[in-house]
Amino acid sequence: MLVEFRVKNFRSLRDEQVLSLVASSDKTLQDTNTLGTGLKVAPALLSSAIVYGANASGKSNLIKALQYMRGVVLESATVVQPGQTFAVQPFRLDPCTAGQPTEFEVTFILNGMRYQYGFAMTAQQIVSEHLLVYKAFKPQRWFDRHFDENTDRDIYDFGQGLKGTKNLWESATRPNALFLSMAVQLNSEALRPVFDWFAHSLVIFDEQTRLAPHTSIQMLKQSEHRKRICDFLAAADLSIADIEVVTRKVPGQSVHFDLVTGKSEVRSEEMEQHQLRFSHVTERGEAVFDLMDESNGTRNLLFLAGPVLDILKKGLTLVIDELDTSLHTLLVRELVRLFHRPQANTGGAQLIFTTHDTSLLDAPGLFRRDQVWLVEKDSDQASSLVALSEFSPRKNEALERGYLMGRYGGVPFLGDMAEPKH
Incomplete structure (x- = not known):
């Protein structure tokens, strides 16, 4: 189950943005819209999350970021060749970020264990990479990698929790490959579950994977x-x-x-x-x-x-960009409710999707406040992601009306399209 996704300096996502699936203390729809984890730090996760935003606000970039991270994990050790550059796109409208690394991190729960994995990269190389594993409340740092400009090489720090031929994996890892991916290619049983989560437990449908x-x-x-x-x-x-x-x-x-x-x-x-x-x-x-x-x-x-x-x-995590494309709003509602029904969602699956269908906001019993997320751009054209719960809407508030009025952000600011510009 996905706990959290972080991304920084990817396309319009200049500053660090965090999509969290950790359920708040709100008891509303707790039995249907949340999933128990058995962990004290995050006892319940949301079974779905919906992301709104105007056209070109950056909500699709959030999906692209997760898709891109998944692609680097799956392909950097096999498809990417030595010396080949990545097609990563940092935020280019700010000279301070255009040359800075792009950063990704996911936290997920697999077989009752929490993993926190992330890396930073430029077009030329991986500049840092880390993995924390929570077998108990206190994390174990299995490995930490960072590029040292003074020595022009990667520095590794391994924890006792990671077993296997670490020196072999380290020496085989190219500057433009992830240590995680290379170690799994060289038969690391300890790291295989992390790699397999990206390969098999995270399913993404967008314009790249239709x-x-x-x-x-x-x-x-x-x-x-x-x-x-x-x-x-x-x-x-x-x-x-x-x-x-x-x-x-x-x-x-x-x-x-x-x-x-x-x-x-x-x-x-x-x-x-x-x-x-x-x-x-x-x-x-x-x-x-x-x-x-x-x-x-x-x-x-x-x-x-x-x-x-x-x-x-x-019990996989499904991510879809524009779920409402060619689907009637009532069909979208029923699809979402499948993830909210314990008798249908027997594996503890999650659904994350972007949409323009504002009627879902007021559909009776469909979403909790912490399941709704809003994306909008500021004057610098940088996107920000905010949970609806941050605005503390009342329990009986007409969310669709409030959203369309711009009370929570995430809507376009429209001028007179018929008025000629001089």
């Missing part, structure tokens, strides 16, 4: 999962009684790379092609439709159904 039908299609091939997906869609009042997957072999091509000769070869081989057939049933009749006959909203909901059902079962 929804794809693969997961839903694979689940539709199994009768038990097919029923769950059809029930999921039926709850959205889509009149879909069943979905058939018709698979056939079609000619295709694949590229094979020879690691010995370094040459690539294009081979012809059969590939699988899947066709979805939707059975609609109403009181007046029934019909079968292809995927392209369905609306964008139905397709998006289908593509979401597989991943969401899997995430709820496994």
Whole structure:
């Protein structure tokens, strides 16, 4: 479960911004909208968080920052080559930050243990990296790495909690690779859970990683999962009684790379092609439709159904930029409520998403005040992230009206678009 995400000097996020999933002491919707951790320092985490902001306010940059951090963890030791630079983008409208490192840190709970991992980087290299592990209330510093400009090399400080061939991992870690990632590549069992959390427990959908039908299609091939997906869609009042997957072999091509000769070869081989057939049933009749006959909203909901059902079962963290795209507001509400229902969210999953749908703010029993976050830019074009609870709104306050009036920030300041500028 995600506890907290910190980012500094990434795109419009100039100053350090903190997205916290730690539940406040408010008892409102505690049984549905919070998840127990068993830890004294953070006894409950929020099962969802919603982020509002005007266009170009920086709310998507928050998602991009988490996505970028995940990418560096997964690829710096394998995909990134020696001497290759990163495409990281610091805040460029301030000369003081344009040349400074970009910083990321996440805190998460896995198997009852709290991990706090972060790093700072420039386009050329990793300048610092650290990992704290809380087996008890007091943290253990497993490793700390920082670049020493005087000696032009990385300095490492290892704690007793980290077991394994640390000197080997250190010597193998390039300036443009994370120690965490390289150690896992060299079979560090102790660090594997941290790496795997990024790889498997954090699921992000945005403009870089779009929804794809693969997961839903694979689940539709199994009768038990097919029923769950059809029930999921039926709850959205889509009149879909069943979905058939018709698979056939079609000619295709694949590229094979020879690691010995370094040459690539294009081979012809059969590939699988899947066709979805939707059975609609109403009181007046029934019909079968292809995927392209369905609306964008139905397709998006289908593509979401597989991943969401899997995430709820496994207790993963799902992050989505613009969840309301092509989805009716009532569908968004029902999707959010799945994460709030203990009988559906059996694994302790979390949902974080950005949206422009202000009607969600006043949906009865949908969100607590500490689940709502607002992003806005200042006169320097730097984005700031603030929790709605910081404004101490009253229990019965009309949040949508207050938000649109600019009481909490996070809305655009509109001039007269028809008025010519001189």
